[in-house]
Amino acid sequence: PGGPAILDQVEQKLALKPEKMKATREVLSEYGNMSSACVLFILDEMRKKSTKDGLKTTGEGLDWGVLFGFGPGLTIET
Numbered sequence: 001p002g003g004p005a006i007l008d009q010v011e012q013k014l015a016l017k018p019e020k021m022k023a024t025r026e027v028l029s030e031y032g033n034m035s036s037a038c039v040l041f042i043l044d045e046m047r048k049k050s051t052k053d054g055l056k057t058t059g060e061g062l063d064w065g066v067l068f069g070f071g072p073g074l075t076i077e078t
Helices: 004-013 018-031 035-052
Strands: none
Touching (some): 004 018
C-alpha cells in the first residue's frame, strides 16, 4: 500500500476520512509493504468487512471508488 508517508499524503490530498484508509492501513500493519501485490489483500480486507456488516457488495451505498497500487522506487513531487 506504500509506506505511511504515502498513505498520509493520499488521505490528506484527497481529503479522505480516516475510515476510508482503514483496510489499507490494516494490511500495511499486518503484512508490511508488499508493493502492488497488496492490492488484492486490501480488496479482501474490504470484502470481509462488507460481509461482516451485512452489505451485498463492497461498494454498497458508495458513489465511487479508487484503488491505487504503488510500486518500488516511487517518487512523487508536489
